[in-house]
Amino acid sequence: xxxxxxxxxxxxxxxxxxxxxxxxxxxxxxxxxxxxxxxxxxxxxxxxxxxxxxxxxxxxxxxxxxxxxxxxxxxxxxxxxxxxxxxxxxxxxxxxxxxxxxxxxxxxxxxxxxxxxxxxxxxxxxxxxxxxxxxxxxxxxxxxxxxxxxxxxxxxxxxxxxxxxxxxxxxxxxxxxxxxxxxxxxxxxxxxxxxxxxxxxxxxxxxxxxxxxxxxxxxxxxxxxxxxxxxxxxxxxxxxxxxxxxxxxxxxxxxxxxxxxxxxxxxxxxxxxxxxxxxxxxxxxxxxxxxxxxxxxxxxxxxxxxxxxxxxxxxxxxxxxxxxxxxxxxxxxxxxxxxxxxxxxxxxxxxxxxxxxxxxx
Amino acid sequence: xxxxxxxxxxxxxxxxxxxxxxxxxxxxxxxxxxxxxxxxxxxxxxxxxxxxxxxxxxxxxxxxxxxxxxxxxxxxxxxxxxxxxxxxxxxxxxxxxxxxxxxxxxxxxxxxxxxxxxxxxxxxxxxxxxxxxxxxxxxxxxxxxxxxxxxxxxxxxxxxxxxxxxxxxxxxxxxxxxxxxxxxxxxxxxxxxxxxxxxxxxxxxxxxxxxxxxxxxxxxxxxxxxxxxxxxxxxxxxxxxxxxxxxxxxxxxxxxxxxxxxxxxxxxxxxxxxxxxxxxxxxxxxxxxxxxxxxxxxxxxxxxxxxxxxxxxxxxxxxxxxxxxxxxxxxxxxxxxxxxxxxxxxxxxxxxxxxxxxxxx
Numbered sequence: 089x090x091x092x093x094x095x096x097x098x099x100x101x102x103x104x105x106x107x108x109x110x111x112x113x114x115x116x117x118x119x120x121x122x123x124x125x126x127x128x129x130x131x132x133x134x135x136x137x138x139x140x141x142x143x144x145x146x147x148x149x150x151x152x153x154x155x156x157x158x159x160x161x162x163x164x165x166x167x168x169x170x171x172x173x174x175x176x177x178x179x180x181x182x183x184x185x186x187x188x189x190x191x192x193x194x195x196x197x198x199x200x201x202x203x204x205x206x207x208x209x210x211x212x213x214x215x216x217x218x219x220x221x222x223x224x225x226x227x228x229x230x231x232x233x234x235x236x237x238x239x240x241x242x243x244x245x246x247x248x249x250x251x252x253x254x255x256x257x258x259x260x261x262x263x264x265x266x267x268x269x270x271x272x273x274x275x276x277x278x279x280x281x282x283x284x285x286x287x288x289x290x291x292x293x294x295x296x297x298x299x300x301x302x303x304x305x306x307x308x309x310x311x312x313x314x315x316x317x318x319x320x321x322x323x324x325x326x327x328x329x330x331x332x333x334x335x336x337x338x339x340x341x342x343x344x345x346x347x348x349x350x351x352x353x354x355x356x357x358x359x360x361x362x363x364x365x366x367x368x369x370x371x372x373x374x375x376x377x378x379x380x381x382x383x384x385x386x387x388x389x390x391x392x393x394x395x396x397x398x399x400x401x402x403x404x405x406x407x408x409x410x411x412x413x414x415x416x417x418x419x420x421x422x423x424x425x426x427x428x429x430x431x432x433x434x435x436x437x438x439x440x441x442x443x444x445x446x447x448x449x
Numbered sequence: 450x451x452x453x454x455x456x457x458x459x460x461x462x463x464x465x466x467x468x469x470x471x472x473x474x475x476x477x478x479x480x481x482x483x484x485x486x487x488x489x490x491x492x493x494x495x496x497x498x499x500x501x502x503x504x505x506x507x508x509x510x511x512x513x514x515x516x517x518x519x520x521x522x523x524x525x526x527x528x529x530x531x532x533x534x535x536x537x538x539x540x541x542x543x544x545x546x547x548x549x550x551x552x553x554x555x556x557x558x559x560x561x562x563x564x565x566x567x568x569x570x571x572x573x574x575x576x577x578x579x580x581x582x583x584x585x586x587x588x589x590x591x592x593x594x595x596x597x598x599x600x601x602x603x604x605x606x607x608x609x610x611x612x613x614x615x616x617x618x619x620x621x622x623x624x625x626x627x628x629x630x631x632x633x634x635x636x637x638x639x640x641x642x643x644x645x646x647x648x649x650x651x652x653x654x655x656x657x658x659x660x661x662x663x664x665x666x667x668x669x670x671x672x673x674x675x676x677x678x679x680x681x682x683x684x685x686x687x688x689x690x691x692x693x694x695x696x697x698x699x700x701x702x703x704x705x706x707x708x709x710x711x712x713x714x715x716x717x718x719x720x721x722x723x724x725x726x727x728x729x730x731x732x733x734x735x736x737x738x739x740x741x742x743x744x745x746x747x748x749x750x751x752x753x754x755x756x757x758x759x760x761x762x763x764x765x766x767x768x769x770x771x772x773x774x775x776x777x778x779x780x781x782x783x784x785x786x787x788x789x790x791x792x793x794x795x796x797x798x799x800x801x802x803x804x805x806x807x808x809x810x
Contacts, residue, residue: 311773342703
């Protein structure tokens, strides 16, 4: 959902503006790093892997247009300070630039090196998506012989947040391409409705059989036996296999366990943070209450403190954790580009991470 | 939230317009039955018990103003055909009117009889609320010795839908009045946001310590040990103790069980339908998809098919059950005005219903 282009006027980075979806498909054309910083700040581009790729291209853009590369890198990395992938991606392109300079290449050649690093990151991410999809689908077929998968997903984990087809969504899409997806159940994902706005958009674009539901209605689906597997992404995975993901994931894990339905987490190995010992060590971001007390609708002019339409009495306090944490005993499997861990154990995860480290090394 | 008044111009029924809450408190003054029919149709007045009371007052209003009572009764009962309480309330006032006529009273005296029947129903409902609150609080104190209750509730079960303080909400309010409510956690209750719009409004009006949350975030509260009990109402209770209530109730029951937290249903005995054998026999109403694909905001002019703001791609199909069904094994207790049943068994429920029948007979 982002691409590098080189029209005669000079190179640009083109992004799909996620804040306008699904009502409008608007592309943002960034001609310099400040424009990209603004796009990142306004959430026009969001989602862990894609932020890293965008950051790397941003550095390449600054270099190609002759701006100060370190200044651009600093501004880009600071656009969303808590997004680890963003600063990692920025660093990678910047390091490639400086390595070229150190080798005695000129600014133009160093810019080419930065772009090559961004493209490499983009390609790696797309390949990781493809491998996650492959491992995930193999696991589904093993757990659910006979196919015809009915998959419930939460939040948005598709191409909008990835260099490829994404994580959990990529598995569902692979099942769809092989004619084995019976239904993608899409949780709307309150409060920001990433399911309704983004996942439904991606499912529709890909011609998948999908149905939207309020997060509330998932229980009825389980009770009716309409869910074969839950597939979600992850924001961070602790060393013990605890999974931090969009709020609402944990209730799905409890429902899945109660109904003996597999609960599968799909995420790249970089999501595993071996320095975070367990679920209790994961700090959960509390977001502003107005995300709950107001409804955001980009196409409507509104009045609330958060720029939305107030739906609760003025002065109402809201509890609004961004994520929740699912303990490893409720997770059937963690699928990465290096393969799946099931059952989820600290040893299994550490082994996968070691494999990934060796592969990279 | 409704009252009979007799200004010099003639009697009226005054209702709080629920569709304008919480942004505006607007009272509707109904001077005849057609105005009340319109208020019922537009959901300005909604909720099982209050519909019955409104219907009875509507018949009394028609009688007092000299209109055809049977015609008014028919129009009122037909305003929402599936609302059982509405037709029961209408019938009660109409029967009182005809009984008076049969005793040889004139139209004016018969109108007084109809009004007396409506007032009696109103009073009975308020008394039932008070008794449910008393039994519910006693149960809470027994289950959670030491007090300081942190109660999670779903949907709207307070004075807006009752002749008194309501059902589940009335228990929380009683705890508040006795200084034993530490926190009322209010589920926003998608898709129609009755929690955000109505329960938060009632909690604020009563000065209760309350916090709003997305339905998704309840899992995090349970995991953090922040919920002492779940209290919900019921739309229908089957003979085996299965509880049909607003969608999202069942996931709370599963979470409550997983976290060993009491899950308590508060509802009048009339909610128990002994003719419905079990949960599987309860037909669940499927509501229009636009309640999910669009967000309703009464204060905003909008464009969607359902009169709301589209939040999902055009043509998105939605699964939108109005209710879900919680099996008796997940319900810690059913609290009625006649007392509590715990554990929930068909025998216990039948006994309560018998007691209520004898009390009425």
